[in-house]
Amino acid sequence: MGKKAIPVDEQIKKLRSRGMVMDWGEEKAKEVLLDIGYYRLGFYWHPFQIDSEHNLVEGTLFSNVVKLYYLDTDLKHILTKAINRIEINFKTQLIYYTSVKYDQNPTWFVDKKIVAKTFVDNFPKFYTKKFKSDNKPIKRHHAKYPNEIYAPAWKTLEFLTLGSVITLYISLQNKSLKETIASQYGIKSIGVLENFLLTILFIRNICAHSDLLFDANTPKEIKTTPLIKFNNNNRHSLDSSIKVILYLLNQISENRSNIIQTEIENLFEVFSDDGVIKNIITNKMGYIYPSA
Structure with a gap:
């Protein structure tokens, strides 16, 4: 017991x-x-x-523990807003470019000529009776077209998780198509976009499941790229993950990226004179405060 x-x-x-x-x-x-x-x-x-x-x-102060909790919580809220914007945009790019290319096949996501066999074979696990019942546009589609196994990509993919949509992108077999989608974010390498998306997914899952964010280090190294300069070349730190989020968000909306970056900087600035919390922000998160 x-x-x-x-x-x-x-x-x-x-x-x-x-x-x-x-x-x-x-x-x-x-x-x-x-x-x-x-x-x-x-x-x-x-x-x-x-x-x-x-x-x-x-001399550990109870107030410092609580401050760290609220720093973590507030940062999760800020990053969640940014990641949600990226998720919607990425789904849109994937749906649009792939659906236009395969315009004769509205359910291309289950075509083994287009998508890797593993994804296609596993897809029925996602597209369950509950999935169809819980998502009203999908439910209405099948009520109108009872003989269709799946709703079109522009309906179905909207209700998949970010992780599933990233896996679908990785599973696309047409390299040129994947490069086209990557280019929408100013990225030439498919591998870099996949790496960035998995980095964002890692942070998104922490934010969504109330895990610890302040000491989060990515299990996989963020790829080296001239697009982003990482502090001390640390490609595992939370600050580096935040830089990835801000980079992709900036490709979608420079204004929104600037707003999110300012919110993060303002949050960290609250603790600029607090030695204990500032030490955690710099040493655990990897953030470097701007010079006075």
Whole structure:
């Protein structure tokens, strides 16, 4: 049997015994713990732990843990807005250029002459009765055309996940077509676009599933390209992933990219005089503050 739950007063007592300084006072600490939760907040005092017994660096402030939580949360919200814009645009490019090329085949996404066999064979797992029922345009299509197995690409792909749509792009067999789509983002190499899209997917999944963002490092190295200059040539850091997001967003809308970049810079600027949080932003995220 695992550990048992403990009341909030005991949670505070435990944190104090491990070295946490309740600088906002006990009542505020209770309020925060009952709002965010001891377990979730624990991810954000983890950077301050010094041993396997969960003891903390001497003088660790409860306020800094909460600040880190809100920094992480606010950054997720900002990046989610950017990624959503990229996702819609990428779906549009994929649907448009492929559907125009194969204009006699509206369900080209399940044609093994066009798309890799693995994707086609796995597609029925996505296109389930629930998928058709949950998405009204798909449901209406099959009510009108009951003999059709799939709705056309311009309907179906709108409801696929970002991960599925990226996999579909990777699975296209026509190299020239893939290059055409990549060129819409100022990218010549198919491999670079695929790498950028997978980087964005990695960040998107963190934001969508409430995982930790501030110490996220991409499992795969972001490809070297003259399109983006990475701080200290670190092609795994969160800052490098943000640069990829801003680059693709800039190809879609320079104005929107500038707005998102400003929001991120303003968020980081809030902590420019906070040594503890600023250290995490620079050392864990890889962000470099502009010179004064």
